[in-house]
Amino acid sequence: MSTRLPASGMRRKVPALDAQRLALLHERLGTAGRFPSLYVQAEKDLLFDSASAESFAQDFGSELLLCRKQAHCFLDAGWEDSYARPLGKWLVERDVT
Numbered sequence: 001m002s003t004r005l006p007a008s009g010m011r012r013k014v015p016a017l018d019a020q021r022l023a024l025l026h027e028r029l030g031t032a033g034r035f036p037s038l039y040v041q042a043e044k045d046l047l048f049d050s051a052s053a054e055s056f057a058q059d060f061g062s063e064l065l066l067c068r069k070q071a072h073c074f075l076d077a078g079w080e081d082s083y084a085r086p087l088g089k090w091l092v093e094r095d096v097t
Helices: 019-029 050-060 079-093
Strands: 038-042 063-067
Touching: 038 050, 038 079, 050 063, 063 079
Parallel strands: 038 063
Antiparallel strands: none
């Protein structure tokens, strides 16, 4: 992975999750406009613990997928079985694809 800056010399920013705007959208849609949502949690994540995952899932009515033996980036050994396949199954079961 390269740590060099883009040709422009400026770092690209990734916008932070705006939980307040997401909550307003969720509230505005109500049950009629409900859409499936999933919170994917890595068991060994040092940035987001299980309490934050459970809180997010509860606040937004999301299902929770716990990926065992995975850290924050979901690239640890066995990621195919603990992350990719369960996520794919969830998407197919809800016809999200």
